[in-house]
Amino acid sequence: MKIAIFGTGTVGQTLADKLAGKGHDVMIGTRDPAATRARTEKDSWGNPPISAWLTAHPGVKLGTFAEAGAHGELAFNALAGHATLAALGSAQASLADKILVDISNPLDFSKGMPPSLFIANTDSLGEQVQKALPKTKVVKALNTVNAYLMVDPGQLAGGDHSLMICGDDAGAKTSVTGLLREQFGWKDIVDLGDITNARGTEMYLALWVRLWGALKTPTFSVRVVR
Numbered sequence: 001m002k003i004a005i006f007g008t009g010t011v012g013q014t015l016a017d018k019l020a021g022k023g024h025d026v027m028i029g030t031r032d033p034a035a036t037r038a039r040t041e042k043d044s045w046g047n048p049p050i051s052a053w054l055t056a057h058p059g060v061k062l063g064t065f066a067e068a069g070a071h072g073e074l075a076f077n078a079l080a081g082h083a084t085l086a087a088l089g090s091a092q093a094s095l096a097d098k099i100l101v102d103i104s105n106p107l108d109f110s111k112g113m114p115p116s117l118f119i120a121n122t123d124s125l126g127e128q129v130q131k132a133l134p135k136t137k138v139v140k141a142l143n144t145v146n147a148y149l150m151v152d153p154g155q156l157a158g159g160d161h162s163l164m165i166c167g168d169d170a171g172a173k174t175s176v177t178g179l180l181r182e183q184f185g186w187k188d189i190v191d192l193g194d195i196t197n198a199r200g201t202e203m204y205l206a207l208w209v210r211l212w213g214a215l216k217t218p219t220f221s222v223r224v225v226r
């Protein structure tokens with residue numbers, strides 16, 4: 001399948017690695033492909049530069065946001081929250097009638113750690129993405145776990161933990177649920193309902209960042225016990 005991944009950070013790289021490894025034709029979207037390929041500095045987490053990652057993954061394509069949107073039959077948004085709306089806006093036409101899995105969180109690091117949310121309570125970034133791309137089927141998913149758990153939930157508790165998703169299009173949620181199960185191995189996927197439920201999964205980040213601080217590891221998750 002042709003897949004677009006918006007974002008060159010840890011999430012974009014981790015998704016691209018997994019999906020390309022499973023034989024999918026992946027293009028990552030970035031602001032300036034030439035500048036991204038020329039980067040030599042480590043990322044903000046001290047990981048090797050994206051140029052080194054691209055060299056190690058010759059099968060993964062790199063393009064502008066518009067080029068990635070045109071490439072993908074299905075797309076993932078792994079952009080910084082503050083950049084999401086403007087960047088996806090440049091790919092709007094190419095995303096019409098396609099599914100966009102929105103992983104972004106509206107985190108505001110401007111006042112240090114832990115970050116706050118720049119959208120909350122009565123709105124969410126997921127809703128704003130759906131409003132900005134009315135012809136695209138937005139499914140909010142994967143934003144509640146760290147990048148490595150997204151594509152390999154089995155590394156924790158044998159995969160016995162829960163993922164919450166939401167979105168307005170039932171068919172899109174069925175497709176994304178199938179992809180999450182078959183490509184990544186998720187077992188317990190809870191459909192919260194329409195895209196307004198992104199308020200819940202994004203506001204969970206207020207707890208997530210505090211658990212991260214307390215546990216000193218991002219490799220944790222929650223299990224919904226019925």
Ligand SMILES: NC(=O)c1ccc[n+]([C@@H]2O[C@H](COP(=O)([O-])OP(=O)(O)OC[C@H]3O[C@@H](n4cnc5c(N)ncnc54)[C@H](OP(=O)(O)O)[C@@H]3O)[C@@H](O)[C@H]2O)c1
Nearest residue numbers: 007008009010011030031078079080081083104105146147
């Ligand atoms: N890291 C995790 O484990 C994790 C877990 C759950 C959810 N998330 C969410 O997933 C998203 C991606 O996280 P991440 O850690 O992989 O990467 P990130 O550092 O949050 O975002 C990197 C991406 O944002 C783009 N970007 C930054 N500023 C921009 C601007 N002004 N205009 C356009 N694009 C801009 C970068 O574009 P360039 O390629 O051009 O540099 C890059 O592709 C975030 O919303 C985050 O909250 C992350």
